[in-house]
Amino acid sequence: MEKLRSIIGFLGVLAILFLCNAGLGFLVFAEGVELLPIGNLKTSLTAPPAGLRWRATKPQLVHAGESAHRYAARPCMVRLEDGTLLASLEWNAGEGASTVLFIESLDGGKSWSKPFEAKVPIDRADGGVMGLMNDGRILMACDRALGSNLGVVKNRSGKPLPKLIKKTGRRPDGKETEAYENYRYYSDTWITFSSDRGRTWSAGRKVEHETLMGSSLWTGARPAELADGTMVIPIDGYLSSDDMDGIWLSSGVLRSSDRGGTWKFSVVGQTDRKQGMVFSEPAMTELRDGRLVFMMRTQNRVIEEDQIPEEFRSGLYRSVSSDGGRTWSMPVRVLAGTHCSITQLGNGQLLCGWHRPIQYALSSDAGKTWTKPEPWFLGRDSHQGWYTNVEFYDDETAVAMLKDYGPHPNWIWACRLALVVDDPTEQTAARDGFPVGKSRVDQERNALLLSDYKYEWKIAGMAGYSGQDLQRIHTIDHAGQAIRTRVGGRGNYKAGMARLEAGRVVLAVCQQHKDYYTNPKNRTFSMVVYESPDSGRTWREIARPSIHAKEPSLTVTADGALLLTAQDFRLNGKRNEMWVCRSTDGGRTWDKALIPGRSYPRNVVVEQDGTLLFLRSKGAEKFELCRSGDHGKTWTFSEGLIDWRPEDISAFSEVSVLRLKSGNLLAALRHRRPVARSGAAPRGHRGHALARTMVTVSGDDGKTWSTPRPLTNTGEVHGNLLQLKDGRILVSYVNYHQPFGVCVVLSHDEGKTWNTDRRVQLSFSAVTATGNNGWPVSLELGDDRFLTCFANNAYPYDDPPTVTCETVQWKLPPSMQPTQLRSKK
Known part of the structure; x- marks a missing residue:
């Protein structure tokens, strides 16, 4: 979390994923798998199940955090084996242990418990993500900031922190880019377990790995234990000191096949300085067929963004692994957005929630294509929103935790996504306001008849057509003298x-x-x-x-x-x-x-x-x-x-x-x-x-x-x-x-x-x-x-x-x- 504060405080909004074209070149996995050039955006063609659709319900405020630090609240949620939804809300880093605020729901997010505190015995851990082990225990991966020369991170690393330099760089094609020198961020990653629904946590165990430097976790980076016992943690960081020097982030997964004793890193999205692209904010989910779906965020550092096509400026990339995270498919841009979270729903679809603004989409083909994005919030409280964390509950319900934005950055809302009967008239009648007619068939016919009128020719849209039920006839009776x-x-x-x-x-x-x-x-x-x-x-x-x-x-x-x-x-x-x-x-x-x-x-x-x-x-x-x-x-x-x-x-x-x-x-x-x-x-x-x-x-x-x-x-x-x-x-x-x-x-x-x-x-x-x-x-x-x-x-x-x-x-x-x-x- 300290890293998050420091980077965003200095760069404004540094988008850490980024979209590229076929000129990217070649990337190489840490385990020797060659990654082909990144592909273009896929058209969103996925349709919901016939006759049904997922619909967001009215959100409820579950945490009105008042911390002066806008990043104190970062929601993360996990579904336990008994169906309980456990959500961490806010972290308070302390010496020897950190205090975490939790809530839980026993009814699929309809209601939530009063907050309770738990001690996570990791010194000054300032953020964590949760997943499930095969034996039902909760696995929490935490990161701990040790020092940075950007923002307010106190230096506990014992290493020098040179002055950070921001300057203008240049790509090989001459386009000017944002560039940095002397960036330093020191951190480490820990894991801990709970067997009692988050009330107590085991002593922290440090995740030892040599490949990645300055690593960090994000709320969508849900860790998992696979069927063969392999533990997998989505993470971002720097592959070399040179990458850290210029804030060139990459994303991938940490894997352990000995129950957390040793770890290896597999790259999914590798930074490319020539193109000016960085990859970070990873999210991952395990499908029921054993495949892993990985999503990342991108940004292109070219200063004049109009020099780059819109589809290549920022977005969410998808990659899939069929071998437990050892190797990954070519990342392809599939959505426009930032900082996402993904989960597989009861009907097999993937749900992805992200922000700017906070919205969601669904995929029926493991993330290749997605439905048209829909907002989580509507009305006066519909704002940009911030981090989104989504989780499956049952065959007809999913739940999202949504971090607020603006005047209440540490407020968190819970929103249920329910599978309901689809109403096609909402689309066909959209241009006429609301469905009109006694039956669905009547509404569909009216919507077609009332569409394509030039409503704007008349003040307030009063062209005379909206709202008519043209599937009925009427008698006109003289009702009396007036x-x-x-x-x-x-x-x-x-x-x-x-x-x-x-x-x-x-x-x-x-x-x-x-x-x-x-x-x-x-x-x-x-x-x-x-x-x-x-x-x-x-x-x-x-x-x-x-x-x-x-x-x-x-x-x-x-x-x-x-x-x-x-x-x-x-x-x-x-x-x-x-x-x-x-x-x-x-x-x-x-x-x-x-x-x-x-x-x-x-x-x-x-x-x-x-x-x-x-x-x-x-x-x-x-x-x-x-x-x-x-x-x-x-x-x-x-x-x-x-x-x-x-x-x-x-x-x-x-x-x-x-x-x-x-x-x-x-x-x-x-x-x-x-x-x-x-x-x-x-x-x-x-x-x-x-x-x-x-x-x-x-x-x-x-x-x-x-x-x-x-x-x-x-x-x-x-x-x-x-x-x-x-x-x-x-x-x-x-x-x-x-x-x-x-x-x-x-x-x-x-x-x-x-x-x-x-x-x-x-x-x-x-x-x-x-x-x-x-x-x-x-x-x-x-x-x-x-x-x-x-x-x-x-x-x-x-x-x-x-x-x-x-x-x-x-x-x-x-x-x-x-x-x-x-x-x-």
């Missing part, structure tokens, strides 16, 4: 709405500036308040609160006041705050305040005790719960963790929440298409029309939330929840596909299921240059009558203001009356 009115004039846009006593309704709407599209200085909204004395038949303006705001919600609090929340839309503002305003005179005058937070809610809940609650997004994986005990004058904030499926983690917004009669909380949110599904698609392919509404439930007052599940198809968003007096739940949303317009559907079981086959469409609109209807809010008036307000892009872009605010008073059709719903259960 009363539709416009609130104010053109320019009124999104609104919040609340019902006071005696049927009086108050509506707050954000009004678009008349020069919104023609003058950048006027790209803002002001707030206007209206009231209706007759449940939405007529409207009159009553106030203009002096705020620039958008995305309003309106609530009647327990003390009879009106509460207005809105997105801060001040000119030149950073929009890191949210408006919260109160009116005690029915909306005519307002007390205005700002609270921290960029996001905003779709509604506010009034609890039985009069307290207020609203939810908004907190990054990609959490809710922020905002509560007030004084009718909105002051607020407290907490977080709620959402149990996202990894593949669904993405930005979300526009949260609507209800306190159900059961006591649970139900939330609906607008879920944006994950970047993993969008890839490099144009921006229009990731717009609002490729989002959907999802719902999630909390049974612990918002601390944790269930795995979100879709309420609507793609392109059906802006969900606003309303609990009816009889317990049913109504959600108002908008179609961002044909037929455009505002819709409502009902649930009679607290949001578990929704009657989406019997939706009521309250408005229709055509594709315009600016958009369509949206952001509906509904109120219950009684006798199955409702009032819904919504924004309408009613006028073309070249004739601003383009938007209006409309309301429609309507009644549930007979087919959606409570008695009809119950009869269909």
